[in-house]
Amino acid sequence: MPVFRRVGRPGLVGLAARTAVVAGTASAVSGSMARSQQARAQQEAQAHAFEAQQQQAQMDAAAAAAAQQLAAQQAAAAAAAPAPPPQAAAGGVDIVAELQKLGQLKEAGLLSDDEFSAAKAKLLG
Structure with missing residues (x-):
């Protein structure tokens, strides 16, 4: 096949x-x-x-x-921070601290400008 x-x-x-x-x-x-x-x-x-x-x-x-x-x-x-202000003598008044207190009272709104000026003059005078 x-x-x-x-x-x-x-x-x-x-x-x-x-x-x-x-x-x-x-x-x-x-x-x-x-x-x-x-x-x-x-x-x-x-x-x-x-x-x-x-x-x-x-x-x-x-x-x-x-x-x-x-x-x-x-x-x-x-x-460099300044030394704290000297303390007043015994019996004296620390003027710087008092002025700072007055400034804070004025900023808080407890003292007017006239009252602040009068108290400052009294402290310095």
Whole structure:
């Protein structure tokens, strides 16, 4: 019995084999691309996290330096603060303290301008 061979297009088995090869190649390529994209995205996320960590460290260092500078300024201001006014001698009147009290009473609205001027003149005179 003679064997007939087809010339031209492949048969059903050849077509199925070709389809399987094409599908397998496409699947392998898409899997490789997905892994590549995932690795690239992971690297970018790590880079962003590193940058954020570096920025946070810089901000923390700047805050610590500002706190040290503020503490130094406060210490300098405390050292340069004027000494309290001298106390009056026993039996005398502390004029500065009395003037401050009068100023507070005037600011509180308990003394008018005329009353304040009269009391000040009495203390100074």
